[in-house]
Amino acid sequence: MNHTQSSNLFNAAKKRIPGGVNSPVRAFKSVGCDPVFISRAAGPYIYDADDNRYIDYVGSWGPMILGHCHPKVVEAIQKTAASGASFGAPTPLETELAEMVCEAYPNIEMVRMVSSGTEATMSAIRLARGYTGRDKILKFDGCYHGHADSLLVKAGSGAATFGVPTSPGVPADLAKYTLTATYNDLDETKSMIAANKGEVACIILEPIAGNMGCVPPRPGFLEGLRALCDSEGIVLIIDEVMTGFRVAYGGAQERFGVRGDLVCLGKIIGGGLPVGAFGGKKEIMENLSPDGGVYQAGTLSGNPLAMSAGIATLSLLKEPGFYDQIEEKSAYLEKGLLEAAKEAPFATCWQRVGGMFCTYFTEGPVHSFADAAKSDTASFGTFFRSMLDAGINLAPSQFEAGFMSVAHSQDDLDQTIEAATAAFRALEA
Numbered sequence: 327m328n329h330t331q332s333s334n335l336f337n338a339a340k341k342r343i344p345g346g347v348n349s350p351v352r353a354f355k356s357v358g359c360d361p362v363f364i365s366r367a368a369g370p371y372i373y374d375a376d377d378n379r380y381i382d383y384v385g386s387w388g389p390m391i392l393g394h395c396h397p398k399v400v401e402a403i404q405k406t407a408a409s410g411a412s413f414g415a416p417t418p419l420e421t422e423l424a425e426m427v428c429e430a431y432p433n434i435e436m437v438r439m440v441s442s443g444t445e446a447t448m449s450a451i452r453l454a455r456g457y458t459g460r461d462k463i464l465k466f467d468g469c470y471h472g473h474a475d476s477l478l479v480k481a482g483s484g485a486a487t488f489g490v491p492t493s494p495g496v497p498a499d500l501a502k503y504t505l506t507a508t509y510n511d512l513d514e515t516k517s518m519i520a521a522n523k524g525e526v527a528c529i530i531l532e533p534i535a536g537n538m539g540c541v542p543p544r545p546g547f548l549e550g551l552r553a554l555c556d557s558e559g560i561v562l563i564i565d566e567v568m569t570g571f572r573v574a575y576g577g578a579q580e581r582f583g584v585r586g587d588l589v590c591l592g593k594i595i596g597g598g599l600p601v602g603a604f605g606g607k608k609e610i611m612e613n614l615s616p617d618g619g620v621y622q623a624g625t626l627s628g629n630p631l632a633m634s635a636g637i638a639t640l641s642l643l644k645e646p647g648f649y650d651q652i653e654e655k656s657a658y659l660e661k662g663l664l665e666a667a668k669e670a671p672f673a674t675c676w677q678r679v680g681g682m683f684c685t686y687f688t689e690g691p692v693h694s695f696a697d698a699a700k701s702d703t704a705s706f707g708t709f710f711r712s713m714l715d716a717g718i719n720l721a722p723s724q725f726e727a728g729f730m731s732v733a734h735s736q737d738d739l740d741q742t743i744e745a746a747t748a749a750f751r752a753l754e755a
């Protein structure tokens with residue numbers, strides 16, 4: 327494939343934008359090639375600046391479950407734009423989307439719109455701290471909840487249960503309030519909570535971990551966390567920024583039946599425009615400014631364009647049989663890729679929940695980040711580049727999930743399977 331234009335655009339971008347990108351994963355650093363610059367998209371396809379077409383399984387990292395440029399979403403944005411892009415004042419659209427979110431998630435009695443998943447989780451954690459009067463939080467290794475300081479933390483060394491920063495710029499004195507446990511390890515989580523009794527404001531987790539590939543909760547894990555939070559007075563924050571409206575209309579909480587005290591949403595509820603949201607029990611949400619003392623704000627929160635894109639998107643997702651289509655397409659792709667993976671010179675492991683999935687370049691199963699980290703990321707990079715050359719756009723990291731859209735046709739899936747068969751075959755042991 328010719329990438330001349332993308333290469334020129336990348337060089338120009340690097341002069342003015344750090345790394346040439348506005349979000350690090352887009353730089354393709356972990357897959358050993360330069361990024362392609364995208365000029366347009368339609369349905370399941372994206373087109374780069376050299377007019378190469380790719381069947382897209384990134385879908386803007388989840389939002390584009392309808393496929394790109396769905397006519398009803400485009401129409402909604404255009405119509406709203408003609409009436410004004412932003413007012414910095416309340417609009418009916420915000421209440422309309424709030425009602426849709428509360429209808430989809432019965433444990434969300436009230437919801438506040440923000441402009442990103444990071445804002446949603448950052449605000450939910452502050453609210454949990456304000457509501458409980460406690461400072462510590464617990465997260466899980468391999469779960470990503472955006473880049474707020476308290477969440478860029480990894481396990482402290484040795485027996486210390488407190489966290490240490492994963493990024494320069496995060497004060498150690500703040501990181502120490504973040505505990506980290508192993509995903510799917512309920513016993514370890516319980517002992518960490520016991521060692522910090524009465525001090526933990528919230529436990530935050532991805533109900534399906536989509537930032538270390540695709541790691542489902544083991545049986546009893548979510549239920550155990552729910553019971554632990556109930557007994558310890560801890561706020562359970564379920565971060566559905568990725569899984570919300572992705573694995574079911576009611577997200578992972580509908581699928582697994584375990585509900586958080588607070589829920590974070592994003593991605594799909596914006597239909598491709600910047601939207602995040604956090605919501606939950608009225609008795610907690612009422613602590614938010616202006617009614618309560620916990621401050622949170624945003625110039626473009628509830629932006630009319632973003633609200634209209636979200637409303638149009640969710641309206642289509644509500645249609646009967648939508649998720650059956652996603653499941654059918656994803657199961658078909660799974661069957662084909664499992665067959666294709668037999669061509670690889672080493673064991674791989676496929677994990678999927680609904681329309682989100684991952685092929686790990688390790689034997690698996692993958693239940694935690696430590697399992698995922700056993701993957702052969704160099705071979706994943708080789709596979710990624712082969713697939714890109716074949717016109718298939720996968721997530722440019724072993725530790726990301728892929729996403730299905732309703733726009734992907736049988737022919738698109740067959741082309742993907744064919745390309746994967748060749749790419750697996752070309753790998754060296």
Ligand code: KE4
Nearest residue numbers: 349351387442443444470471472537567568
């Ligand atoms: P944003 O601030 O990127 O909108 O959302 C942060 C976030 C929060 N919670 C979960 C579960 C998430 O997956 C994310 C963001 N997801 C990544 C993809 N793994 C966004 C892609 C990127 O960082 O460019």
